[in-house]
Amino acid sequence: MYQYDKYDQAMVDARVAEFREQAQRRLDGKLTEDQFKPLRLMNGLYLQLHAYMLRVAVPYGTLSSAQMHALADIATKYDRGYGHFTTRQNIQYNWIKLEDAADILADLAKVEMHAIQTSGNCIRNISSDHFAGASADELVDPRPYAELLRQWSSFHPEFMYLPRKFKIAVISSDTDRAAMRLHDIGINIVKNDAGEIGAAFYVGGGMGRTPMIAPLIREFVPLDQLVTYSEACLRVYNRYGRRDNKYKARIKILVHELGAEEYARQVEEEFAHLLDQGIEPPLAELERIKPYFADPAFEAGLPTQADESDPDFITWAHNNTNPHKAPGYTSAVISLKPVGGIPGDATAEQMHLMAQLAKEYSFDECRVMHTQNIVLPHVKIADLPALWRKLADAGLAAPNLDTIEDIIACPGLDYCSLANARSIPVSQQISERFAARGRTHELGQLKLKISGCINACGHHHAGHIGILGVDKKGTENYQLLLGGSEAEDVSLAKITGPGFDEPGIVDAVETVTDLYIAERQDGERFLDTYRRIGMAPFKEALYG
Amino acid sequence: MADLGTQGAAVQIRFRDDDLVDHAVVSMEDFAEQSNANAVRIEPGEDARALIPHLDQIALVEVNFPVFGDGRGYSAARILREAGFAGELRAVGDVLVDQLAIMRRCGFDAFAPDTPLDAADVETALATWPYDYQAAADDAVPIWNLRHG
Incomplete structure (x- = not known):
């Protein structure tokens, strides 16, 4: 994986020193809270309901075991012994003291980590495919391109005060595991007819209160123009994105209001101009980065079957692994969705264990998934039983990847000052209900996503089943949505009708899954059945 | 015709000899x-x-930041420098010490903040960054060019 050189390290160290000094000026009263706020936000520090929250960047979701150990240590030293993995492949700590923040950043810098641009109206941490470099279906590893864009976007002087936050995802597969088209910029690294590698740009997607699927803006950007084209996309947005209304300030609104074609035309004009400015990095930089993401030393001639004598192991291995490009290997997913648990939470002890297992079984590397789970990307199939036993002993072997128990949920009203309703208890009740009735595996792939407010951090628009918490005259109320997908078959979910109270929403989820079981034809997922039969039968079952 | 300009005395920081x-x-x-x-x-x-058609006759462009969070002025500055403007580019308005370094990178060479800045803080802010990752309107050599000579 990528390693800092003296330049990267000097920049992160400078940032720690800068923040320490800014925090001091705030404490000395030289900065007002209004002036300090954007500075702390650009270092990932939010003020939540009960305490400060610190969001740490995990570039393209990749962590070494040393980094995972360091994250665990921070949880113990500065938080309450746990951390929360997020839908942006980052980690958040919910119980941070302002006076500790600079020390935490210094601890992170020691393991080549930071909280730079994890918040604020700037280009955020760049996300990627959690199976990058491992999956059998990818064209190339997308992470070198994500790393190049990480460098370009770090402290970019023109784009630190954009109209609104800006999220970029980079993938390189026809299978989309990163919700690529629901980002401000989604990049798919592709091959053109001439056999050259380049980037397809999708611009103007997003969730939030006005969900949009990003249209294709340019089919192919050559690799030696990648940064320049990105810069053109951003400059058009910085100049013309709306600033009169926070809720209309994301680039999706600009692209929507201009139309994709007109936005693309303006980008082309700016791109032509910027090509003359010589801002593109030398191609040698990409070549320098690539070896850091080279394949580890995979062994040849490994068995492609594990010992399958334990039925519980079989269930886990069949659900929680993804086909690997190297024979004899697989990617194993550690579910952070135990039945009745808090999605994405891990204790310091669990983080230490995951770090140790990454070292022992996965070439020292693990990944954070946007579904709030952890991947060990390169595990020998023959090692799976031993790995599974160690995970099971630590409560980390829930065999529920992509099932109705694998719920994405935002922190909700339990933590977040923006939330209208709690997400976590609803998630807990749903996973408990389905696990207790033994329905989980019968339902197959069913992505359920819960947001506690209209800002959609829990990706409810993209859920096969989505739940949106709203405030209805002072009471928490939950709307049900059906038919969303964040994958290559991307679609936005639609609201079924009037919302439900807390027990009612759990019943409603059961009602729609019952209908699915009754209606499904062979091999159909919930989403497929919904798309075939439409909303009406579901409405009838819910409200009829 | 109204003179909108900041008075010369309001220019607190200037990196020009003219x-x-x-x-x-x-x-x-x-x-x-x-x-x-x-x-x-x-x-x-x-x-x-x-x-751009008139840059030959312009000696000073002021870019106003009515609120520091409105970042359009950064693009305005770079665009003028990219067009070859060599006159004074002055950031005026809600100009705060924490934005000085990125304003410099975008081509500003004079600053007239609404509220005068603490001289020591200015010095610290401008000395914060040892390197720069990307090209902008200053003459900084990006890290990736340093790496590859």
Whole structure:
């Protein structure tokens, strides 16, 4: 994986020193809270309901075991012994003291980590495919391109005060595991007819209160123009994105209001101009980065079957692994969705264990998934039983990847000052209900996503089943949505009708899954059945 | 025609050796009708590129930041420098110490903050960054060029 050189390290160290000094000026009263706020936000520090929250960047979701150990240590030293993995492949700590923040950043810098641009109206941490470099279906590893864009976007002087936050995802597969088209910029690294590698740009997607699927803006950007084209996309947005209304300030609104074609035309004009400015990095930089993401030393001639004598192991291995490009290997997913648990939470002890297992079984590397789970990307199939036993002993072997128990949920009203309703208890009740009735595996792939407010951090628009918490005259109320997908078959979910109270929403989820079981034809997922039969039968079952 | 300009005395930080421009600073709208003005102010939302045909006659462009969080002025500044503007580029308005370094990178070479800045803080802020990752309007060599000679 990528390693800092003296330049990267000097920049992160400078940032720690800068923040320490800014925090001091705030404490000395030289900065007002209004002036300090954007500075702390650009270092990932939010003020939540009960305490400060610190969001740490995990570039393209990749962590070494040393980094995972360091994250665990921070949880113990500065938080309450746990951390929360997020839908942006980052980690958040919910119980941070302002006076500790600079020390935490210094601890992170020691393991080549930071909280730079994890918040604020700037280009955020760049996300990627959690199976990058491992999956059998990818064209190339997308992470070198994500790393190049990480460098370009770090402290970019023109784009630190954009109209609104800006999220970029980079993938390189026809299978989309990163919700690529629901980002401000989604990049798919592709091959053109001439056999050259380049980037397809999708611009103007997003969730939030006005969900949009990003249209294709340019089919192919050559690799030696990648940064320049990105810069053109951003400059058009910085100049013309709306600033009169926070809720209309994301680039999706600009692209929507201009139309994709007109936005693309303006980008082309700016791109032509910027090509003359010589801002593109030398191609040698990409070549320098690539070896850091080279394949580890995979062994040849490994068995492609594990010992399958334990039925519980079989269930886990069949659900929680993804086909690997190297024979004899697989990617194993550690579910952070135990039945009745808090999605994405891990204790310091669990983080230490995951770090140790990454070292022992996965070439020292693990990944954070946007579904709030952890991947060990390169595990020998023959090692799976031993790995599974160690995970099971630590409560980390829930065999529920992509099932109705694998719920994405935002922190909700339990933590977040923006939330209208709690997400976590609803998630807990749903996973408990389905696990207790033994329905989980019968339902197959069913992505359920819960947001506690209209800002959609829990990706409810993209859920096969989505739940949106709203405030209805002072009471928490939950709307049900059906038919969303964040994958290559991307679609936005639609609201079924009037919302439900807390027990009612759990019943409603059961009602729609019952209908699915009754209606499904062979091999159909919930989403497929919904798309075939439409909303009406579901409405009838819910409200009829 | 109103002189919008900050008085010379309001320019707290300047990285130029030439004399301060003492002409009236006019709005973009007035500039379009005033052929002999040599100092103009850009507000957020105004198109810096409209000045490009006239850069030869312009000695000073003020870019106003009514609130520091409105970042359009950063693009305006770079666009003018990219077009070869060598005159004074002055950031005025809600200019705070924590934005000085990135303003410098975007081509600003004079600053007239509404609230004067603490000189020691300015020095610290401008000395924060040992390197720069990307190219901008200054003469910094990006890290990736340093790496590859």
